[in-house]
Amino acid sequence: MKITIIGSGNIGLSLANGLVKSQLCAAREITLTRRTLAGLTDFAKQGFKTSDNNAAAVKDADIIVLAVLPQQVNKVLDEIRSSINPDKQIFTSVVSGVTCKNIKEKLYDNLQVVRVMPNTSIAIQQSMTCFATDNASAESLKIVKEIFDTVGMTIQINEELMTSATALCACGIAFFLRSIRAASQGGVEVGFHAKDALMMAAQTAKGAADLLLQLASHPEKEIDKVTSPKGCTIAGLNEMEHNGFSSAMIKGIKTSAKIAGELYTKE
């Protein structure tokens, strides 16, 4: 399977790394494009094909992954239109706020388009990836799902929910990282060296997430097991809630979802 990633920045390169790690394909089967090739030198050394010519790079691809910023999309789609084969290729896009319809309007009506929303932990095969389509066949969706299943968990959702998925899962990486960083700063205040505090906070967060995923448990059920009566956990937790902990996370996710829906301007 030949994959071309158009726009090899943060998420494009994370995906490339994840796919090779998963052994789904070899680096030589992945073509990476970027405006200037200098940014891809290390990847070329690892065996990836690299190019600054989007039109040439999509020609032989079975799967195309569009991974440029929303404001760069129209220019790129104009560039590649004549090199796309709508009968043979599957077109995927990780671009926030750009619909399948937007892409087909710029390319071909009958092109199979799948929107995919991964996050940067795709580089270590730990992504939560949401995908949606309005026209791809079951067979094409199966191929896309199989690809992204190798680099984390996947869920098919309605396309209207893609901007919400962006906020919860893609932006979510930053939200949870900031939470871990904040916990580590608390850890320093109560006596640990910064490096130890960060490792301890990260492993604790991983354990909490795995309690939910591995036991199919609910957060409040697990919280009840930690909060001893009159104990220190409930004291700390309530202090955080009095300061708006849950509320801040909810408001942040709502704001991100709103902005995600406004990122693409058709010009």
Ligand SMILES: NC(=O)C1=CN([C@@H]2O[C@H](COP(=O)(O)OP(=O)(O)OC[C@H]3O[C@@H](n4cnc5c(N)ncnc54)[C@H](O)[C@@H]3O)[C@@H](O)[C@H]2O)C=CC1
């Ligand atoms: N960063 C993330 O965690 C996630 C990002 N996304 C989406 O992925 C897209 C890319 O985001 P990032 O990777 O963060 O941005 P980025 O700025 O790191 O990457 C975009 C890349 O596209 C390249 N590029 C720009 N114009 C180009 C052109 N004409 N031809 C070839 N390459 C070109 C840039 O040089 C850059 O390397 C955005 O639409 C974003 O909404 C989706 C999920 C997660």
Ligand SMILES: O=C(O)[C@@H]1CCC=N1
């Ligand atoms: O911040 C952004 O707009 C992109 C989309 C999701 C993650 N990063």
